[in-house]
Amino acid sequence: MDTTILQFRTPASLWEESFLLGNSRIGLALWGGLGHETIQLNHDTFWAGHNLVSPIKISAEKLGSIRNLLKRKEYSKAESALSSTFTGRYTFPYQPLGEIKVNFDGQYEEGLSDQVRTYERELDLSTGLYTQVVSRRYSSEGFVSFPDNCGVLRFDAASGRPLSGRITFCSPYEDNPAIIIENDNILQFVLSAPHDVDGFFDQGREDVSYTGITGCTTLGITYSGGTMRLHEGSIILESVEHLQLFIHTGTDWNNPEFLSDGMNTVQDCIGKGYESLLNRHIEDFQRLYRSFALELGVDDDPFLSLPPDASCRSESVKQKLIKGLFDYGRYLLISSSRPGSQPANLQGIWNSKLSPPWWSNYTMNINLEMNYWGASTTGLSECSLPLFDYAMRLMENGLNTAQNLYSAQGWCSHHQSDLWAQTHPRGCTKDSISSGNAEYAIWPFSGVWLSLMAWDHYLYTQDDIFLKTRCFPLLEGSVRFLKDFLVEDEAGHLITSPSTSPENRFDWKGERNAVSTGSTMDLSLTLEALSSYLEMSHHIQCDDGLLSWVNEAVGKIHPFRLGRWGQLQEWSDDVDREFEEHRHLSHLFSLYPGKKLMDNDLDHFREGAARSLHGRDLESTGWSTVWKIALNARLGNANNIPDLIDRFITPINPHDRGVQFKGGGIYPNLLCAHPPFQIDGNLGIVGALLELLIRQVDDKIFLLPCLPSSWSKGRIKGYHLSGGGIIDFQWTDKVLDYIKITPSYSGSCVVQYNHKKIRLNLKNNEIVRLNNQLCTMEKQPLP
Numbered sequence: 144m145d146t147t148i149l150q151f152r153t154p155a156s157l158w159e160e161s162f163l164l165g166n167s168r169i170g171l172a173l174w175g176g177l178g179h180e181t182i183q184l185n186h187d188t189f190w191a192g193h194n195l196v197s198p199i200k201i202s203a204e205k206l207g208s209i210r211n212l213l214k215r216k217e218y219s220k221a222e223s224a225l226s227s228t229f230t231g232r233y234t235f236p237y238q239p240l241g242e243i244k245v246n247f248d249g250q251y252e253e254g255l256s257d258q259v260r261t262y263e264r265e266l267d268l269s270t271g272l273y274t275q276v277v278s279r280r281y282s283s284e285g286f287v288s289f290p291d292n293c294g295v296l297r298f299d300a301a302s303g304r305p306l307s308g309r310i311t312f313c314s315p316y317e318d319n320p321a322i323i324i325e326n327d328n329i330l331q332f333v334l335s336a337p338h339d340v341d342g343f344f345d346q347g348r349e350d351v352s353y354t355g356i357t358g359c360t361t362l363g364i365t366y367s368g369g370t371m372r373l374h375e376g377s378i379i380l381e382s383v384e385h386l387q388l389f390i391h392t393g394t395d396w397n398n399p400e401f402l403s404d405g406m407n408t409v410q411d412c413i414g415k416g417y418e419s420l421l422n423r424h425i426e427d428f429q430r431l432y433r434s435f436a437l438e439l440g441v442d443d444d445p446f447l448s449l450p451p452d453a454s455c456r457s458e459s460v461k462q463k464l465i466k467g468l469f470d471y472g473r474y475l476l477i478s479s480s481r482p483g484s485q486p487a488n489l490q491g492i493w494n495s496k497l498s499p500p501w502w503s504n505y506t507m508n509i510n511l512e513m514n515y516w517g518a519s520t521t522g523l524s525e526c527s528l529p530l531f532d533y534a535m536r537l538m539e540n541g542l543n544t545a546q547n548l549y550s551a552q553g554w555c556s557h558h559q560s561d562l563w564a565q566t567h568p569r570g571c572t573k574d575s576i577s578s579g580n581a582e583y584a585i586w587p588f589s590g591v592w593l594s595l596m597a598w599d600h601y602l603y604t605q606d607d608i609f610l611k612t613r614c615f616p617l618l619e620g621s622v623r624f625l626k627d628f629l630v631e632d633e634a635g636h637l638i639t640s641p642s643t644s645p646e647n648r649f650d651w652k653g654e655r656n657a658v659s660t661g662s663t664m665d666l667s668l669t670l671e672a673l674s675s676y677l678e679m680s681h682h683i684q685c686d687d688g689l690l691s692w693v694n695e696a697v698g699k700i701h702p703f704r705l706g707r708w709g710q711l712q713e714w715s716d717d718v719d720r721e722f723e724e725h726r727h728l729s730h731l732f733s734l735y736p737g738k739k740l741m742d743n744d745l746d747h748f749r750e751g752a753a754r755s756l757h758g759r760d761l762e763s764t765g766w767s768t769v770w771k772i773a774l775n776a777r778l779g780n781a782n783n784i785p786d787l788i789d790r791f792i793t794p795i796n797p798h799d800r801g802v803q804f805k806g807g808g809i810y811p812n813l814l815c816a817h818p819p820f821q822i823d824g825n826l827g828i829v830g831a832l833l834e835l836l837i838r839q840v841d842d843k844i845f846l847l848p849c850l851p852s853s854w855s856k857g858r859i860k861g862y863h864l865s866g867g868g869i870i871d872f873q874w875t876d877k878v879l880d881y882i883k884i885t886p887s888y889s890g891s892c893v894v895q896y897n898h899k900k901i902r903l904n905l906k907n908n909e910i911v912r913l914n915n916q917l918c919t920m921e922k923q924p925l926p
Contacts, residue, residue: 145436146269147470148445149813151175152262158183158495159797159810159820160450162266162273163475166289167484167529169392170492173285175264175275178247178308180283182296184240186392187485187492189358191337192235194563198543199231203550210630210640216716218656222581225641225658229548230570230584234561237488237503238336239315239495240358240392245298247308247380249280265446268467268474271428272421280304285388288424289481293412294390295420305369306386310378312360315497319353321360323376324402329409330378331402332360341572356394361405363389363413387417396562431477434522435861437832439466439854450811453794458853464792465832471813472517472829475822476526480514485562486529487514491822500802500819501559505533507589508558508645509727510823512596513766516736516773517829519603520863527600531613534593536564538620541590545624548587553623555587558645566590582657583646587628591668594621595737598675601682602865605888615683622676625669626692632661636701638715639665645729649718661701661715663730671737673697703733703740703748710758711751724760726767726804728774731755735773736830741840753778761786765807765815765824769831776834776849784835784851791815791828837872839865846872846879846896866890868905879915885925886911 155161155174161183164171170185205228212221264275274284281304285296300306312332314321321332338355364371368384380386391408393401412420440462447467452460479491489510490503505511511530518527541554544566549555556566568587570580597614600606629637638661645664648655673693680690704712708721713730733739734752741749756774761783763771768791775783793808795816803818810816815824836859838845844864858873868886872879879896886892886905893902894917901917912921 147467149266150446157797164287165478166287167481180245182243188394188396190562200547222658226581231567234502234504242313268470270425290427296388298386300384305382307381329363358394361391361409363409438858472825480526482528484529486533505560513823513827516827541566551627554620555624556590558586591621594618637699638701646727667733670700705751710755726764735777762805764817769824769827773831773834781849843893882913884911
């Protein structure tokens, strides 16, 4: 079974029960219904706000005085100074674009009746095709096409039961209705987002000015049988047998021709026709989706009934749900991040709220990065390209931020950003500074992390153009920033100052502080960035002077520290709490997604990381649980995996609103609950689950390194290797059956299974097959 079909037998009553469709620009949430359909709309560039944020400038003398406070361990004074001078406006919020409501005439009860005996709505994750069947009345199906940049829905009446009703567009803003432009069977609904809000605003607030980004929903309608007419902004249908809707969304952000683009796109799609559009969509979607397959267990039924049943949790049922979540993660990434779009934000491209949690922005101290953990290994490297296009825009702004705040060359960015790729610390509104903002705001290392991901992307793709145009400027710019930002301590080690461990605090002299020097997160990113720059210098010409500094500096980075209870210290001082249910695990970066702690000569620090992870306990948010799965996999802690997976798949009641910092799980439509919804858990679980089955560190490949005891049978097809190539393997009764490696380079690698390992000499495009004793069964050229 290489697909999963999600299936509800009732319409959605809440957004967390809807099905999500998208092509990375256009986002649709479909609710279904007994005689109606709600289509909630998003576009990846429809945000409130503007790009007129005043830059923050701090003198070198002011920064020096703060560093002196930190050197004297006057942490509270340093934090106060940073919070009051370094922080700027919060990000602006990602916005819904409105709703299209389709309502058919007729008497429909809330439940099923003699009139509607059965109801089903499904989402095929392998094709991105949504279907709905309202028996005895009508059926519908739809998709959002990437090649044709259009959403398409078709409604077909049951024989002898033509459809009558109306179609309306609803603005998301009560006090800001859409302007309607009519052109025969095509309508355009145009509205503007608020221009200047602090992320959270109340509907109808007097100071909201709707003069921001202008968005347009273009709706084309074709039908057969019956009639259609316009009436007061609605489309009236009478006795229609077949109805087709063509939906395009766009904005004026960097596109002054967005209105004509929408009109031309819909006209072209109507001319191509539904079947042609569907075939082009499926061919495009499956090119990506079928590049990888995971099978678990022996259940060949592709249908996964929703919502998940908490009372029925046999191992076979859980494995089917886990596979479904894995497939769903890849589906959501394909649907929310493709070349030319914005990267997937905290909610991908789907948001129904004017004031979404954390602005549905780009949170870059873990969440944005987690979105792409499973991309390269499962054949979705091209879905990462929007991330690096965005990083290039961050770099443009980050050059000024590095200079203005830290008197440094190169570039940096902090923990949050939005459509405009602002890079300053975020921690205040127009009128006031948020208390305690330093724990998240004063962290200029997101650019370093994104640069490392760019280097990782190159290692998987071996794309020399990407290396030259994206990876090299990002990573070299980050290293230039580190060169000026790092300072020496009394022992001559290089450390960061000021420094935080994202969103956490430590106890110091009776107070909870966030700012100190040389946090393990900072030093881990620094060490991996400098090491990657040295490796990059073997692939592209690097600056000789900078390279000379890196060669010297890499050995001077302050080493990892073990604390009083054997933990890998999170802070420069030994102040870690032994038991702390905190969602962030930043000091374990070099275990995962980094790799430095996997070095053989760092066993004692890896043991310290295990103690630190144990101290965080298992209870957490949805996305943090994903990180804990990956970290436990790297440590080989198979005993913790079943409990963590059970927590991740715990059903969460979407009626329970509000932000919680533990008790994560999944909503009825499988979206990850922080709570509330964040897509990072859905996308990150792909990479985390793979860590249980295969691990690659440099040229070493470990098979089934942390296989859960209940996963007795399974198969992986199409795992992409760093350095180039693909590996397939299968296991039965928890024993490896075979390995097939298809390299795209000539070189060597080490394959390890249980306590056996072998170094293989590989030739480009020569297939190698091994048995579970790692003996070569066959070598043959690609056909």
